[in-house]
Amino acid sequence: MTQESRFSRMEPELRKANLVQATLICLKRHGFQGASIRKISAEAGVSVGLISHHYSGKDELVAEAYRSITGQVMDLLREAMAKAPPSPRERLSAFFRGSFSPELLDPQLLDAWLAFWGAVKTAPAINQAHEHSYGEYRTIMRSALADMAEEEGWEHFDSDLAAIGLSALLDGLWLESGLNPGTFTPEQGIQICEAWVDGLQAGGRQRFQIKP
Numbered sequence: 382m383t384q385e386s387r388f389s390r391m392e393p394e395l396r397k398a399n400l401v402q403a404t405l406i407c408l409k410r411h412g413f414q415g416a417s418i419r420k421i422s423a424e425a426g427v428s429v430g431l432i433s434h435h436y437s438g439k440d441e442l443v444a445e446a447y448r449s450i451t452g453q454v455m456d457l458l459r460e461a462m463a464k465a466p467p468s469p470r471e472r473l474s475a476f477f478r479g480s481f482s483p484e485l486l487d488p489q490l491l492d493a494w495l496a497f498w499g500a501v502k503t504a505p506a507i508n509q510a511h512e513h514s515y516g517e518y519r520t521i522m523r524s525a526l527a528d529m530a531e532e533e534g535w536e537h538f539d540s541d542l543a544a545i546g547l548s549a550l551l552d553g554l555w556l557e558s559g560l561n562p563g564t565f566t567p568e569q570g571i572q573i574c575e576a577w578v579d580g581l582q583a584g585g586r587q588r589f590q591i592k593p
Contacts, residue, residue, distance in 0.1 A: 400425055403444040408496040447497050451514035469529035477574040480551055481567035491559035519544045535586050543589040550577055570573035
């Protein structure tokens with residue numbers, strides 16, 4: 382039985398995982414512009430026609446890979462927060478620890494993020510996957526920040542704006558870690574994020590008040 386025949390007999394989720402993995406390898410090796418359907422099909426050991434049967438083109442396949450990776454990241458972060466004590470601050474701390482866990486600082490994952498970010502503006506399918514994943518990501522932070530504001534009695538606190546700020550901080554740290562892992566340790570990354578929340582609790586929340 383050929384590899385393509387075995388691929389065709391796989392369960393749909395296994396076929397998807399196989400193609401996603403091949404896509405990630407090609408993105409790391411060739412970048413978005415160089416990762417053609419032909420190269421991805423060769424890496425997966427299947428024909429171009431078989432990929433075309435499942436996806437309209439490279440953009441849709443890359444978007445699928447993006448959704449798959451972000452789904453894994455979201456699952457890890459939710460699991461970390463679910464295991465934390467119920468207070469909003471503890472849930473945020475668990476979120477930070479999950480963000481700087483070995484799984485999320487895996488160089489292959491960071492390389493994939495860099496390729497995805499570079500492709501976001503190239504196609505609607507990839508941009509849509511990005512908007513969905515980052516909307517979900519910010520929702521997790523917004524919920525914890527809103528709960529903390531309620532617990533501490535903050536009035537007129539804009540949890541949406543605060544979540545955007547915290548997301549930008551984490552994105553910047555992830556990017557720096559991907560480009561130069563020696564800049565800071567995971568523990569220092571967590572410390573930076575905790576200091577951001579400390580500042581929020583010490584009065585920085587006023588920067589995120591809803592304007593009349």
